[in-house]
Amino acid sequence: MGLRIVVFLAVLVVVTGSPTVTIRPEAASEDTSAHPNSLPETAEETETPGQQKVSIVEELEEDVMATGKLNPNHYPAQRAAKVVQHYLNTRYGSPYRVFFLHRVHSGNAEDVADSGRKYQLEISVQDLISTNTEKCSAEVLFPGGEQQRSPHVQASCEELRKIDTKAQEEALYQQYKTNPSLLAAHLPDSYGHINPEMKPFWHLGAVASSFIMLNESTENTLFNMAQVANVTQLATENDQLRFDYHILLHEMVSQDIIHWKLQVSWSPSGGVKVLQMEQLPHCHHCEKPPNTN
16 A cells, blocks of 8 residues: 555646646647637537537657658648648638548658758648548648748648538628628627527638648647638728638647637638738737637
């Protein structure tokens, strides 16, 4: 019995005092950033879109710059795969198509002379709305050098691109192009709910946030959208609907909540475009996202 107590105490000291305890990408620590309208980290985390399941997983710190075959569940492969998610949203996302990472099946990393580090991935990507899932091959290159540059991505997910949302998109476009009063909403509202007719604008915010996350991603970051704080419709120009968004991002490595202001345009024919993006100053009293009970 005495020996068991000594061993237990030794393990307790290691777990509570070790700097090598990390938070798995698919199971971020529970904090004030977890919010009813946050995007799931992976499709397997939730049965209800937007509801995060969170837990703390203790593991030994691994080499972020590992080369060769990667563990699909560890940070290097997960970070690169999340970049693919953001890339697909910037290319093919809409108020009725939002892609997110379902699973990493395999990954490999290699140093590329004078270019950076290249990741070869086999992943599954799911559409949040239709729940269609496709296995895709992808390549992510994180440029080398001291100056931060956006990753270069190539991905083949042909079936997800074929999801037909033309009818819904055209109906939404016509409704808000001719609407005499401009949209202004908090997503969710002060009671934590999103009206079903407002969900396309939450989806549009999620797609727009991928433009930021793709631009800001490195091998040392892991972003997820925490919340769409609010959206305001602007006057239409050039047949494009335009919106101002205030979006909160969760940087899971540092656990920071980062506020961004975006101006977004969208039409069925023109797709989603981010016209302006601005990171707002860090706000200590804003650590807890608005509308969170």
